[in-house]
Amino acid sequence: MANLDFLTSEEKEKVQQFMEITNTKCAETAHQLLSDSNWRLDSAIETFFIVSSIDAGEPSASDQSNSENNRNVGFVETIGESHDNIQEISAGYDSDWNASHTIREPLMTFSDQPVPDQLNNFISNFHERYCTSPDTTMPTFYTDTLQNAIDIAFGHENENLCRPLALFLNNEKSRHTENFIKSILCNPLVCEFLREKFILFPWDTTEELNKERLFQMMIDSRMRAVCDELVDFARSVDDFPVLVIVNRKRYSFEIINQFNWRSDVNEAFEGLHETFDKFKHEQLVEISKEIERKKEREIFDQQRADYDASLQADLEKKKRKVENKVMKEKEKNVKEAKDKVQQEAEEEKVKEKEKEDQKIKILLSKLPKEPEASNPTCVTVQFRFPDGTQGSRRFLQSDRIQIMLDYLTTKRYSPEQCRFFNSEFPRKDIMKCYDCQKSFGDVNWPKRETVWIVLN
Template identity: 25%
Template sequence: MDSDHSDNESNSYLEDDSIDMNDENHGGENGNLDRLPLIPTDFTDIHEAIQNFSAVFDARYGGLHPRFYSGTLRDAIDESFGISRRAPAIERKPFALYLHNDDAVAANIFAQNVLCSETASAILGCQYTLWAWDVTQDDNRKKFNDWVAELGLTDVADVLRIHPKEDYPLLLLITKERSNYSVANVCQGFDNATDCVEKIMQALDQYQAIKNKEEVEERGRLEREQIRQEQVTAYEESKAIDKARQQEQERKKQEEIAEQQRFYEEEERKLQKMAQLSSSLPAEPSGNDCITIRFRFPSGEQKIRRFNKDDKLKWLSTYVESLGYDMETHRIWNSDFPKKEISSFDATKTFAELKWPLREQVTVEEK
């Protein structure tokens, strides 16, 4: 502990050079009433009111004090405990509430010797969120009490009820566990700096214990959330895979249907062409004085067809095509040795003109 805050000085600071009590600028109760208020009663904006508090506080006691949060009581509590931003436990701070009353005998003593002490100021400035208010005037005290009621700070209200004006200033050290706010410790007007620092550290330790427990709960919650998210992700991936599989099956099914449709249409066109070619063939003669041809097909099937001698050779190919063997994909060989392809003959000539044998065997094969 700094020598400025030794036990001897702490126990005798009420008499030390008559600080705050007899000095013209730090007078007693009458001097307090005459001085510029920390917060005027006619303020219209809470931020301006807190800025006025800070400015007057600096002018009275100097700049060595923790920074006062500039905003509403609600915002200060929210910032301290990270409520709206859902801050992790490690980022949360306990909340320090400083209530000043110029009518209290220790008003200047506490502000000068405790709040402006190097040790207390450093701890409050780094480890706490500090919000201040002046309850000297009845209107400002009523506003503060209304805010406390509105925020449901019942523990704070209970503490204030048991502390008369003579106990002021008050420094309430507040913790939060889940949704419950608790006053862990209270520093009051005639507490010395050493005792106040001890109370500040005790409250800090209490809140650290709460945060440690909440960190364990948070880790468990995060782990459960991670597991749940992994399950959701796996489920969504599984759904996506199933959907893709169904879409692929549907696509293949549609392709098969389209392919079948094309096949049926092609077969229909083929049958129509075969029927058309078959109907265009010359009539098959019944006598013996004709050309008789045995056809051997790739399937092993054999057929016999007769033609008149004066029929043109092209009807031989037409007959083969009428049975479904297109000349674009098939060819016809005669029985000569070496065999000749029918397409090598002049298809416009008749069998008689080509001296075609009365009996012939031809072979149809794929190209």
């Protein structure tokens, strides 16, 4: 008896009822007719007896009770034949046959949508049609373009992380679609292995335009050899669905294995393992070849470099003598110029310091005396200097803000070199926001304030 574990409990019950009513022991025949009849038991039974009568040459009712062996000889083949033979029986059977063989809607209708949008529609319809049962495992499909799937599968910088590309090509017109999907593609072990070891790219070829779009994507992705094989394969609807495993060797693609309805779940699972091992072996072989090619290139490059170096050796020796002489003369001139510039800079620095010291001396002589802390009209300013140190100074409210700037200049933080900010938020640039000729009292300066000094 065929393995029908992928069916739901309700579907299994209908298979059992069919076999009891028709007195057949072939579970595969029962499943096939029920699936073609959209699981309408009465329609599947009627189709069974119609096909049986055709195959037996219109036997009598008593002949229909013959042994199972006589009745089922070639029965599976008869089911797959053209509907024309059945339609000749009578007009009344015509509508029943068509109803029992209603072709399902494609998982992906043709449109000018981007590929990711079409694949999302495919996955949504796939889940609704085949994965509604809680015990059904949904495959992990890739949902971007075919070129991106190829890049992820074979374009990883670390070649040990590369994976084979698995193309799941579906056709809802095939009578084997449901069986393959439920028994193999949605098998938990197969799903998990595909998710971990492969990039699974799906496509629905039920509509001819979608099939042509797939072939064009393959050609655009430089998969011409794979495309040519699939063009021949795709001529027969009942060869679908198929799981095609693709490998890339350097710049060409090839099919290394494929699975269809003729494979059972054990064959498919073991075949995927063998295919992945083969992929890894071929990858190691290719890596070894690439290492050898790299070594050969390195040897060639080294020999060429040594040859070029030997040709230049004599010229280098002659050039070096001239260059050394020129270099020494140049270094001498540069050193003299540098020493002269440095001397001038030091002299200028001394002059600037003397000038600054003179200015500070004058400012110190003009600074008013710091008031006592007990003076009620004094303001205290806390200074935060750029080097992280702090200081403070008291001023009278009648003192001009310029006096505070002069004080900071005596600390060698002049307005030409620094900017000064108060503690308000946001902080204000004191020289831009205040008239420094006004007194602290005129600008309502706080009794206690902090000033940040920032170097330009």
